Amino acid sequence: MIGRVLFVGAGPGAADLLTxxxxxxxxxxxxxxxxxxxxNPEVVAEHARPEAEIVDSSLLTLERVSAIYRRARDEHLVxxxxxxGDPTIYGAIHEQIACLDELGLxxxxxxxxxxxxxxxxxxxxxLTVPELAQSVVLTRLPGRTPMPESESVRAxxxxxxxxxxxxxxxxxxVMQDELLDGGYPPATPCVVAYRASxxxxxxxxxxxxxxxxxxxxxxxxxxxxxxxxxxLAAKETMRSNLYDPAFGHEFRRPHSWKVAHGEA
Ligand SMILES: C[S@@+](CC[C@H](N)C(=O)[O-])C[C@H]1O[C@@H](n2cnc3c(N)ncnc32)[C@H](O)[C@@H]1O
Numbered sequence: 001m002i003g004r005v006l007f008v009g010a011g012p013g014a015a016d017l018l019t020x021x022x023x024x025x026x027x028x029x030x031x032x033x034x035x036x037x038x039x040n041p042e043v044v045a046e047h048a049r050p051e052a053e054i055v056d057s058s059l060l061t062l063e064r065v066s067a068i069y070r071r072a073r074d075e076h077l078v079x080x081x082x083x084x085g086d087p088t089i090y091g092a093i094h095e096q097i098a099c100l101d102e103l104g105l106x107x108x109x110x111x112x113x114x115x116x117x118x119x120x121x122x123x124x125x126x127l128t129v130p131e132l133a134q135s136v137v138l139t140r141l142p143g144r145t146p147m148p149e150s151e152s153v154r155a156x157x158x159x160x161x162x163x164x165x166x167x168x169x170x171x172x173x174v175m176q177d178e179l180l181d182g183g184y185p186p187a188t189p190c191v192v193a194y195r196a197s198x199x200x201x202x203x204x205x206x207x208x209x210x211x212x213x214x215x216x217x218x219x220x221x222x223x224x225x226x227x228x229x230x231x232l233a234a235k236e237t238m239r240s241n242l243y244d245p246a247f248g249h250e251f252r253r254p255h256s257w258k259v260a261h262g263e264a
Contacts (some may be wrong), residue, residue, distance in 0.1 A: 003072040005079045005100055007087040009112015010034070013198040015042040017113045022082075023047045025110050029080035031068060033057050038084035038223065040198075048080075057081075066099045073105040085114040089138065090166055116164050119193035119225040122203045125232050133161040133231040141168040141175055157182020162229035169224045172215035176208065179228055184208055189233035194224040205232075 006025040011017030018026075026032055026047040034044050036056035044054060057065060065081075072079045083091045087109055100107045116138065120127050127136050137156045140147070156163060157179050168175050169192070180186060186209035194202040206214040208228060215224075248254030 002106065003074075003076045003078060004106040004108070005069060005072065005081055005096075006108055006110055007091070007093050007096075008080050008082045008110045009086040009114075010039040010043045010082045010084055011113040012085050012115040012118035012196050013040050013201075014118075015040050015046060017118065017197055018043050018047070019110065019112065022110050022112060026080045026082065028078055030077040031055065031072065031079045032082060033060075033065060033068060033079060034082035035084055039082050044082060062095055062099070065096065066103075069096075069100055069103055069105055073103050083112070085116075085118075086112040089114055089116070090140070115166075115193075115196055115225050118196035119164070119191065119227055122193050122196045122201055123191040123205075123227060123232065125191065125227070126234070127162045127164075127227070127229075127231055129231040129234040132234055133229050135159065135161045137161065137163040138166065139163065140166045141171050141178070143167060143171070152182075153178040154182035157184050160184060160229070162227065162231050165226040165228070167222075168226060169215050170221045172212040172220075175215075175226065176212040179208055179211070184228060188228060188230065190214075191227040191232055192218070192220060192224055193227065194218070194220050196225065 006029070008022045008025045009019070010022065026044065027049060029048065029052055031053045032044050032048045033055045035058055037058040048054060055068065068079060071077065081096065083093065087093050097107060128134050137159065139151065139153060139156055141153060153165065153175065160183060165175060186207060188208040190206055190208050190211050192204040192215055202218065204214050204218060211226070
């Protein structure tokens with residue numbers, strides 16, 4: 001038996017949004033390190049073995065986590081490192097991977113349901129609607145973590161497509177200004193999804209011009225995702241090609257236009 005680290009996506013909050021593979025990874029672990037500030041403790045409690053060592057990473061530095069990984073290598077232990085949502089989105093796993101590669105300890109990533117998906121589901125919206133938005137920008141405002149210069153919210157806003165802002169509600173005024181200055185019209189629909197999929201989930205809708213006031217009035221500072229863009233208010237729009245009877249593809253032959261539209 002050799003030690004290894006499994007980066008597990010715990011999902012956005014609701015314990016039943018953990019994947020089967022994630023559950024198996026937690027159940028296989030000798031040590032479970034989880035981000036207690038965002039991960040539902042039930043996810044760990046339900047799946048970890050009773051004898052597993054449970055560690056809350058929100059109290060630890062990277063150096064302390066690395067010490068756990070060194071022990072896993074030396075004692076041939078399996079570690080489940082449980083991150084909120086999907087580990088590859090703002091999960092700070094790259095620095096852990098560098099440390100694991102240096103230690104010579106194997107690792108793999110078990111994907112999770114991101115809060116992006118949970119927020120869209122809570123908003124009952126598709127993020128990509130034909131003719132309105134076919135791209136989704138995932139970004140954030142700079143905080144203590146600086147942003148690459150070319151990646152300002154203002155610059156991305158110029159595309160006018162769907163944008164998801166993580167980690168940004170504490171600076172709601174700046175967020176609104178950047179989105180407006182970048183070119184979204186003031187009436188652009190916004191959704192603020194607070195603790196999507198948790199029992200106290202809150203979903204607020206407003207036009208962009210009222211975004212900062214809406215976030216502040218609800219006293220939302222963290223654990224919220226802001227979705228912006230015309231797709232969020234889409235009602236009537238172009239049909240997708242994929243499900244058009246006249247559109248054929250690998251798995252379905254097209255009907256003639258007349259048959260497809262009931263005129264044959
Ligand atoms: C450090 S990032 C982690 C993102 C995570 N890896 C993911 O895929 O969702 C934390 C940010 O994700 C967003 N977030 C995480 N869980 C959320 C939830 N249940 N509802 C809304 N936003 C959430 C918030 O913007 C929060 O500030």
